[in-house]
Amino acid sequence: SPSRARGPGGSPGGLQKRHARVTVKYDRRELQRRLDVEKWIDGRLEEMYRGREADMPDEVNIDELLELESEEERSRKIQGLLKSCRNPTEDFVQELLAKLRGLHKQPGLRQPSPSAEGSLSPLQDQARTAPP
Secondary structure (H helix, E strand, C coil): CHHHHHCCCCCHHHHHHHHHHHHHHCCHHHHHHHHHHHHHHHHHHHHHCCCCHHHCCCCCCHHHHHHCCCHHHHHHHHHHHCCCCCCCCHHHHHHHHHHHCCCCCCCCCCCCCCCCCCCCCHHHHHHHHCCC
16 A cells, blocks of 8 residues: 555554554553643643742653552652642642552653653654564
8 A cells, every 4th residue: 555655654544553553552541541640740730830930840750659659658759849849739749649549550651851852752662663
């Protein structure tokens, strides 16, 4: 078919096929939940640090939080990340802990370092390295 002749990324068909392979390997609902939590975190951090964006934490790594043994440890970790916030953080911490209860650590997904410019997202990296 013409779309195959163009190779991966050469046509919408090639991109869709690559996307399909990634969603088969990882549970699509779980990835969507993680994405929703990440978007929620970003939105709330922007609200809490409005006018003081330079003080905002570089990232809140979901997998690092999920690796911790207890909610108490997770709470301490989150509070440590938010120590520069001048607005109340308790509601954010409690809501994030509740959202984390529904998530599982994804061993195949790595968060890129915030300083690694031009790095691929975990999904892009998986798609790039997935066997044909």
